[in-house]
Amino acid sequence: MKAKVFVTLKRGVLDPQGKAIAHALNSLGFPEVVDARQGKVIELDLGDAGGDQAQSRLDAMCQKLLANTVIEDYRVELAG
Numbered sequence: 540m541k542a543k544v545f546v547t548l549k550r551g552v553l554d555p556q557g558k559a560i561a562h563a564l565n566s567l568g569f570p571e572v573v574d575a576r577q578g579k580v581i582e583l584d585l586g587d588a589g590g591d592q593a594q595s596r597l598d599a600m601c602q603k604l605l606a607n608t609v610i611e612d613y614r615v616e617l618a619g
Contacts, residue, residue, distance in 0.1 A: 540585045542597055543616045546606045547578035581605055593617060 548554050554576050561575040583600075585593055597615045606613040 540588055540593055541618045542583045542585055542593065543618075544581040544583065544597065544601060544605055545578060545614045545616070546581065546601075546611050547576060547613075549610055549612050552610045 548557075556577040557575040560577060561572050564572040564575070583597075585596075588596065594615065594617065597617075601613045601615070602608060
């Protein structure tokens with residue numbers, strides 16, 4: 540089973556990298572970009588872990604290491 544974990548800053552948390560991306564895109568001739576938020580994607584191969592167990596294990600991984608839940612949100616996608 541494969542999993543993708545998407546980690547992004549919570550709304551209201553300053554995102555200087557996102558601001559730099561938006562500014563750079565504007566400077567490169569893309570004025571339609573009003574704002575940008577930067578995040579990360581973590582791809583995991585879980586072997587033969589089952590669906591319900593995999594979801595709870597992934598939540599534990601995110602809580603303990605993959606996301607700083609004080610300032611970041613995370614979302615998990617599982618693929619068989």
